[in-house]
Amino acid sequence: EKGGYDYFMLKEIAEQPKAVADTLLGRIDAAGSLTLDEIRIPVSVLREADKVVIVACGTAFHAGLIAKYAIEHWTRVPCEVELASEFRYRDPILGQRTLVIAISQSGETMDTLMALRHAREQGAKVLAICNTNGSTIPRESDAVLYTHAGPEVAVASTKAFLTQLVACYLVALYLGQVRGTKWGDEILAVIRDLARISHQVEKVLDTMEPVRELARSLADKDTVLFLGRHVGHPVALEGALKLKELAYMHAEGFAAGELKHGPIALIENDLPVVVVVPSPRGRSVLHDKIVSNIQEIRARGARTIVIAEEGDETVVPYADHLIRIPATPTLLQPLVATVPLQVFACELATARGNEVDQPRNLAKSVTVE
Numbered sequence: 001e002k003g004g005y006d007y008f009m010l011k012e013i014a015e016q017p018k019a020v021a022d023t024l025l026g027r028i029d030a031a032g033s034l035t036l037d038e039i040r041i042p043v044s045v046l047r048e049a050d051k052v053v054i055v056a057c058g059t060a061f062h063a064g065l066i067a068k069y070a071i072e073h074w075t076r077v078p079c080e081v082e083l084a085s086e087f088r089y090r091d092p093i094l095g096q097r098t099l100v101i102a103i104s105q106s107g108e109t110m111d112t113l114m115a116l117r118h119a120r121e122q123g124a125k126v127l128a129i130c131n132t133n134g135s136t137i138p139r140e141s142d143a144v145l146y147t148h149a150g151p152e153v154a155v156a157s158t159k160a161f162l163t164q165l166v167a168c169y170l171v172a173l174y175l176g177q178v179r180g181t182k183w184g185d186e187i188l189a190v191i192r193d194l195a196r197i198s199h200q201v202e203k204v205l206d207t208m209e210p211v212r213e214l215a216r217s218l219a220d221k222d223t224v225l226f227l228g229r230h231v232g233h234p235v236a237l238e239g240a241l242k243l244k245e246l247a248y249m250h251a252e253g254f255a256a257g258e259l260k261h262g263p264i265a266l267i268e269n270d271l272p273v274v275v276v277v278p279s280p281r282g283r284s285v286l287h288d289k290i291v292s293n294i295q296e297i298r299a300r301g302a303r304t305i306v307i308a309e310e311g312d313e314t315v316v317p318y319a320d321h322l323i324r325i326p327a328t329p330t331l332l333q334p335l336v337a338t339v340p341l342q343v344f345a346c347e348l349a350t351a352r353g354n355e356v357d358q359p360r361n362l363a364k365s366v367t368v369e
């Protein structure tokens with residue numbers, strides 16, 4: 001049932017192009033409009049919502065962090081993202097005009113379930129983004145947008161994450177569509193880019209051998225740091241989480257702009273630091289800032305592992321290892337930038353002799369608070 005792969009995780013990483021395509025299937029019409037009738041929340045509620053609050057745990061939380069950038073950029077509706085386990089304990093401000101989005105692969109995560117119950121008690125409408133048909137979280141929500149990743153067996157989430165991102169983009173674009181905000185050429189271009197993205201994920205998968213080799217060469221390291229900016233920051237957090245749960249290594253993700261506020265003190269000779277570089281097109285200011293960060297950490301001895309768009313030559317002189325990803329619009333970059341980090345963590349786990357599909361102390365769905 002592992003389809004010829006050694007681990008479910010490898011199989012699920014390889015299934016990502018299809019999972020992404022399946023999650024888009026039937027949801028965008030030929031004219032480039034979104035047809036999300038399955039979101040049974042009345043359009044009037046979506047139009048009048050004055051705030052979006054996303055609740056989720058772990059990898060799903062990272063998808064939520066990325067969704068915030070898309071939702072606020074495309075709809076101009078304020079969006080908060082909160083760890084489900086913290087949410088109800090701080091007495092959050094919720095009302096009938098709050099749209100809550102609960103993201104969960106399993107649909108059974110107790111922390112997320114308790115957060116959504118709390119939100120509904122306060123009168124908020126809850127939309128679930130979920131991969132498991134008929135599970136508890138969608139059953140208790142007002143509406144659900146299913147991700148079509150297929151069953152995910154490995155404890156470490158991979159294909160579910162990519163499809164959660166796709167679902168979040170769809171919700172953000174749909175909100176923009178029904179609210180009439182910024183509905184123009186940019187959005188149509190994004191929809192076209194989304195339709196092509198599964199091929200780009202496939203391209204990334206085809207070029208992963210050097211990443212595996214690199215991972216094996218780092219098997220005896222204690223720490224790996226991850227840096228990113230904008231949507232690359234949650235990607236860095238996700239890269240670090242994957243490494244913790246699979247390789248049992250100390251791994252941390254930082255917003256690159258925070259380096260100078262403390263974390264740069266951690267940099268020492270030969271410390272591996274993975275840097276997710278934003279596209280040089282689009283938000284080029286951020287691109288240039290992160291290139292300076294790479295120079296700074298390298299000057300202090302870091303071994304720089306740089307993930308950058310094809311054609312971005314500015315990073316070449318400062319990259320000890322360069323991992324190329326296809327050019328995408330800034331907001332969609334996590335769909336391609338996360339894949340090498342999954343492969344990296346999986347290979348490090350194998351090199352360290354760890355159980356890939358069933359890491360110690362972890363369960364696939366966490367049904368206790």
Ligand code: M6R
Nearest residue numbers: 058059060104105106109156157
């Ligand atoms: O089933 P869920 O999406 O609600 O699970 C949330 C987290 O427990 C999950 O993403 C966890 O962090 C993964 N093991 C990460 O790979």
